[in-house]
Amino acid sequence: MDGPMRPRSASLVDFQFGVVATETIEDALLHLALQNEQAVREASGRLGSFREPQIVEFVFLLSEQWCLEKSVSYQAVEILERFMVKQAENICRQATIQPRDNKRESQNWRALKQQLVNKFTLRLVSCVQLASKLSFQNKALGYLHTKEELLESELDVLKSLNFQINLPTPLAYVETLLEVLGYNGCLVPAMRLHATCLTLLDLVYLLHEPIYESLLRASIENSTPSQLQGEKFISVKEDFMLLAVGIIAASAFIQNHECWSQVVGHLQSITGIALASIAEFSYAILTHSVGANTPGRQQSIPPHLAARALKTVASSST
Secondary structure (H helix, E strand, O other): OOOOOOOOOHHHHOOOOOOOOHHHHHHHHHHHHHHHHHHHHHHHHOOOOOOOHHHHHHHHHHHHHOOOOHHHHHHHHHHHHHHHHHHHHHHHHHHHHOOOOHHHHHHHHHHHHHHHHHOHHHHHHHHHHHHHOOOOOOEEOOEEOOHHHHHHHHHHHHHHOOOOOOOOOHHHHHHHHHHHHHHOOOOOOHHHHHHHHHHHHHHHHHOHHHHHHHHHHHHHOOOOOOHHHHHHOHHHHOOHHHHHHHHHHHHHHHHOHHHHHHHHHHHHHHHOOOHHHHHHHHHHHHHHHOOOOOOOOOOOOOHHHHHHHHHHHHHHOO
16 A cells, blocks of 8 residues: 555545425424524633634644544533533632732642643544544544543533533534525535535634624624623524525525525524525635635635625625
8 A cells, every 4th residue: 555545534435415204304404503503692602612723623633634424523522622612711710719819829730731732632522532432542643642541531522511511513514504595496406515515614614603603793783892792692603594594595695606595595494594694604614714724625605705695694684
C-alpha cells in the first residue's frame, strides 16, 4: 500500500434517503422537536461557549484520523461543550465557598484553571472516544496517555454529565428534515443537498461565534448588543431545528437558487419557523462561507454566487 487509507465517511457513502416509512420519519421529527424545545429551555441558565475554532478543528481532524463517521465529530463537540460548561460552573461554585481572601482566591482560581488546562487534551480525546464507542487508544496526535488515564478521564466526563452523553446533534435534524423534504416533492435531490449541508455544518461549527454574533446583531438591528441581549440569545444557539433549516436553506441556494423559495416554503411548513428567521440564518451562513476553508471539504461558495444569494435572502426577509 502506497499510503494510509483515506477516512471513509459513512454519512456520505452509506446514507440513503427515501427508504424509511413516512410514519417513522414523522415520529423521528416529533422526537427531535421535543428534544430541541427542552434544550432551548435549559440553555437559558448556561454560561458562555467553549467552541473555539481551533478546538473544533482538533476534534474534526482527530475524528478523521480515526476514520469515524461524520456524526461522531459533531457529537464529540457537543459532549465537550457541555463538559467544559460543567467544569466552569464547578470552578465558580468552589470559588464562592472559599474564604474571602483576595490573595488566596486568586491563587485558587489560577490553580483550578491550570488543572483544567493541563487535562484539556485528555478530556477532548475522551469526548471523541465516548462519542465513537471505540476501543481505547494509547496515542492521539502525539499526546501519550495510559489506558488507566484514559479510563479515569472518560469516567470524569461521564460523571460530570450524569452519564447523559447520547446528545442530539444538528446533523440528525438536517438529515430528518431532508428526508421529509424528499417525501414532500422537493425539487433539489436530497443527496445533493446532504453533501452541501455537511460542508456548511462544518463551517458553522468552526465559525460558531462569528456566525451567531452576526445573527444576533441582525435580529436586534444593533451592532453592539448588550450583555443581557447576549445572554438571552444563548437559547437561540441551542435551537438545532433553527440551525438545520438555515443550513438546508443555504445549501438549497447553493445547489439551485431558483428552487430556493420552494425549499424554504417546505421548511416553514414542516417546522413552523418564520420565513424571516430562516432567511436571516441563511444570510449569516452564506456571508461567512465566502472564502472559508473547511477541513476535508470542497471550497465554499464563490463570491459572485454569494453576492446573488445575499440579495435574494435579504429581500425575502423583508
